[in-house]
Amino acid sequence: VAQRLVIVGGDAGGMAAVSQVRANNDAIEIVALEKGHWTSYSACGIPYVLSGEVDDIESLVARRPQEFRDRHGVDVRMRHEAAAINLDERTVEVRDHGHDRTYRLGFDHLLIATGAAAQRPAVEGCNLPFVHDVRTLDHAVALQPVSAASMGTNVVIVGGGYLGVELAEAMVHRGANVALVDRNLEVMKSLDPDLGAIVTKEMRHAGVNAITGAVVEAIEPGTVHTSSGPVSADLVLLAAGVKPNSALAEAAGLRLGAADAIWVDRRQRTSAEGVWSAGDCSASVHRVSGRPMWIALGTHANKQSRVAGINIGGGYATFPGVLGTAITRFGDLEISRTGLNQAEAAGAGFDATATTIEATTTAGYYPGAQPMTVRAVVERGSGRLLGAQIVGGAGAAKRIDTCAVAITAGMTVNDIVDLDLAYAPPFAGVWDPVLVAARAAMKVG
Amino acid sequence: VAQRLVIVGGDAGGMAAVSQVRANNDAIEIVALEKGHWTSYSACGIPYVLSGEVDDIESLVARRPQEFRDRHGVDVRMRHEAAAINLDERTVEVRDHGHDRTYRLGFDHLLIATGAAAQRPAVEGCNLPFVHDVRTLDHAVALQPVSAASMGTNVVIVGGGYLGVELAEAMVHRGANVALVDRNLEVMKSLDPDLGAIVTKEMRHAGVNAITGAVVEAIEPGTVHTSSGPVSADLVLLAAGVKPNSALAEAAGLRLGAADAIWVDRRQRTSAEGVWSAGDCSASVHRVSGRPMWIALGTHANKQSRVAGINIGGGYATFPGVLGTAITRFGDLEISRTGLNQAEAAGAGFDATATTIEATTTAGYYPGAQPMTVRAVVERGSGRLLGAQIVGGAGAAKRIDTCAVAITAGMTVNDIVDLDLAYAPPFAGVWDPVLVAARAAMKVG
Numbered sequence: 008v009a010q011r012l013v014i015v016g017g018d019a020g021g022m023a024a025v026s027q028v029r030a031n032n033d034a035i036e037i038v039a040l041e042k043g044h045w046t047s048y049s050a051c052g053i054p055y056v057l058s059g060e061v062d063d064i065e066s067l068v069a070r071r072p073q074e075f076r077d078r079h080g081v082d083v084r085m086r087h088e089a090a091a092i093n094l095d096e097r098t099v100e101v102r103d104h105g106h107d108r109t110y111r112l113g114f115d116h117l118l119i120a121t122g123a124a125a126q127r128p129a130v131e132g133c134n135l136p137f138v139h140d141v142r143t144l145d146h147a148v149a150l151q152p153v154s155a156a157s158m159g160t161n162v163v164i165v166g167g168g169y170l171g172v173e174l175a176e177a178m179v180h181r182g183a184n185v186a187l188v189d190r191n192l193e194v195m196k197s198l199d200p201d202l203g204a205i206v207t208k209e210m211r212h213a214g215v216n217a218i219t220g221a222v223v224e225a226i227e228p229g230t231v232h233t234s235s236g237p238v239s240a241d242l243v244l245l246a247a248g249v250k251p252n253s254a255l256a257e258a259a260g261l262r263l264g265a266a267d268a269i270w271v272d273r274r275q276r277t278s279a280e281g282v283w284s285a286g287d288c289s290a291s292v293h294r295v296s297g298r299p300m301w302i303a304l305g306t307h308a309n310k311q312s313r314v315a316g317i318n319i320g321g322g323y324a325t326f327p328g329v330l331g332t333a334i335t336r337f338g339d340l341e342i343s344r345t346g347l348n349q350a351e352a353a354g355a356g357f358d359a360t361a362t363t364i365e366a367t368t369t370a371g372y373y374p375g376a377q378p379m380t381v382r383a384v385v386e387r388g389s390g391r392l393l394g395a396q397i398v399g400g401a402g403a404a405k406r407i408d409t410c411a412v413a414i415t416a417g418m419t420v421n422d423i424v425d426l427d428l429a430y431a432p433p434f435a436g437v438w439d440p441v442l443v444a445a446r447a448a449m450k451v452g
Numbered sequence: 453v454a455q456r457l458v459i460v461g462g463d464a465g466g467m468a469a470v471s472q473v474r475a476n477n478d479a480i481e482i483v484a485l486e487k488g489h490w491t492s493y494s495a496c497g498i499p500y501v502l503s504g505e506v507d508d509i510e511s512l513v514a515r516r517p518q519e520f521r522d523r524h525g526v527d528v529r530m531r532h533e534a535a536a537i538n539l540d541e542r543t544v545e546v547r548d549h550g551h552d553r554t555y556r557l558g559f560d561h562l563l564i565a566t567g568a569a570a571q572r573p574a575v576e577g578c579n580l581p582f583v584h585d586v587r588t589l590d591h592a593v594a595l596q597p598v599s600a601a602s603m604g605t606n607v608v609i610v611g612g613g614y615l616g617v618e619l620a621e622a623m624v625h626r627g628a629n630v631a632l633v634d635r636n637l638e639v640m641k642s643l644d645p646d647l648g649a650i651v652t653k654e655m656r657h658a659g660v661n662a663i664t665g666a667v668v669e670a671i672e673p674g675t676v677h678t679s680s681g682p683v684s685a686d687l688v689l690l691a692a693g694v695k696p697n698s699a700l701a702e703a704a705g706l707r708l709g710a711a712d713a714i715w716v717d718r719r720q721r722t723s724a725e726g727v728w729s730a731g732d733c734s735a736s737v738h739r740v741s742g743r744p745m746w747i748a749l750g751t752h753a754n755k756q757s758r759v760a761g762i763n764i765g766g767g768y769a770t771f772p773g774v775l776g777t778a779i780t781r782f783g784d785l786e787i788s789r790t791g792l793n794q795a796e797a798a799g800a801g802f803d804a805t806a807t808t809i810e811a812t813t814t815a816g817y818y819p820g821a822q823p824m825t826v827r828a829v830v831e832r833g834s835g836r837l838l839g840a841q842i843v844g845g846a847g848a849a850k851r852i853d854t855c856a857v858a859i860t861a862g863m864t865v866n867d868i869v870d871l872d873l874a875y876a877p878p879f880a881g882v883w884d885p886v887l888v889a890a891r892a893a894m895k896v897g
Contacts, residue, residue: 066817306875334874372511409853416861429779430751
């Protein structure tokens, strides 16, 4: 009898495995359970739906259920939710929301890809109807008409990380009066504070009421009460972080790891034989610190799922961990980071220096040259690059990839100065800003 | 008595050494001889002066003679040319063009940075007054008014490499009727031909008469005769490559290397004690093939000169060689390459595969997503990345730096797939095109 793979969760963490499994195994039966209405979509695109830059929500869907059925022979069951996992029986208890029934489904392999959910502030009024999570495509469907009609209304965004900054941009783009509440003194806490300050300043310059160093204390109709006073609110968007959906796995007795995400080894195996996990619900390892960590990003979900799929199909692949590379934009200001910031480096036990340089996105004399700031976090003594952050004009932030590769390769700032990076006046100065940062860091020693 | 360093050539190859020498040596006397009118300028910026995007030619000058005098105590002698070097006497014979006199100047250290000169086709009419080199700032000064008045005139560009493509863009921008003659079947011969074809096509789409697979046979007033027939010409711009200015060094008995450039070791030492060379006149090594090579690029000139300066000052630094990374643009099409192309890989004895993928500059659904093509040249068996080429829309080409770092680190395509590169919809798809290329190359094996 053919084996059966059950995939719990129809987004990237689950479904990116399918083509890899199929590449090595035509015979295995694949059943995918998705509790919602969508498969394999780009949650990262939601802010651009709300801004109006992307009109067609469906364009965010990379692959539809029927595509998985037709091309890969997957039995995709929409609005079917895994309610419990029985590891001894090797069954999943499935709730079919469409037909209001429950059934048991046996598995040989199980891939848990339950993703992450928005973290809601534990304050009164958080469940009022004008307070919204911005996490799933269903949220996007609900919010699209609201955001389209938000000109002149008061929008309060809770949280100043990537999503918060992107939502602020979107709502400014819509002509709303935007306030953003962040508990830290500067937004973008994944940057060192002085680079975060550049972003905070740019947001204020664009008219955002950035209420930093403050927390939300209560929400009532028309008003968000913060520790810095009340703010008018017709709409509240929650962007206060996410948490892994690991309750199902935990209840089944699977080991949890960093941030209570599902523990996996380098092949995406959980603590139980034949049970795998990938995507936002699963933990990972930081490639610089070597420590367990958890981060929810679409790029990792796709890679981890690919690795799980190869292994489930009988091949061999490993996921080596993450650098925490991330990129975003506020208006014309690009923002990126990779590796460890200064606080993270200290926390991981490194003795690290931080060097910040100012350069321009193109040759200084080239029209449209924009300022860019590069920070290098470097291990003292060895000169090894541990992390980098970039804030600047068009073309600035994707340079973080150069730093990400150098960090992965264990390069020192001396190695980096020797790199043969591309130069022409419309693209860079003769010393690319990444090289300028490495040179400056060499002097610090 | 203090030692004396004589620098021959006042551009980057010579002058980038100065601050490094001074950092370690306050006492040494530094004399810099420059036969022309300018020091330390960006020759790479000249096409953008001709296009009119950069108005002020002086903005291309990074550091003026007086700055070297005031800040670094350098005796900068403009319009003084080194006519001969006597290694036994340790003197330079100097021609002072301003005062029409010749004198001898002793040195303890000598840094030869005589740069490169345009390679002129050996055809009749090449010295006619409407035929111009485009190499030095003096050329730019002469050509600026000509290009500004070129609307509706016939401009013929000889050579379809980086400079030729940039000049074609500049002259199209000015509204000239532009023809470009290139001996290869596609422009940009440093790319594999099918990627070069994308550039040729884009040039033709912009109205450039790209006469490929043809050579210039003669030039006469009003006409360039090519092997594909005559072309009307009010202005001819030569962009048929450069050659190292190594005659002075050769006459002194110094060893020459690749392409008859001045041979240097990894510390930028020539074959004679106390004699150094850096910049476009000096040879180098390819970091992938390990073979001697010569390439004239401002970024290397600066790095080599820095290394020479550190060593002359008594420190220790090496220049590890180049990857041949380069970048340019034609209109909205960005073009870049690094490492070995397919022909170069074969020539260096590698058994290499080439994989080409099509992707988009941003998430496919994001407004303004542009096509981009990535080619990966990969060693068979090991999977090591040997070279990469990128052609595409805004934001495409600078990604070549990611490849350049990966090549430098000796990464395989498997290593590259594991890289944590930055992802957000305005910047990339969830699999960055570089990762897509690596995945495709893995399948080729």
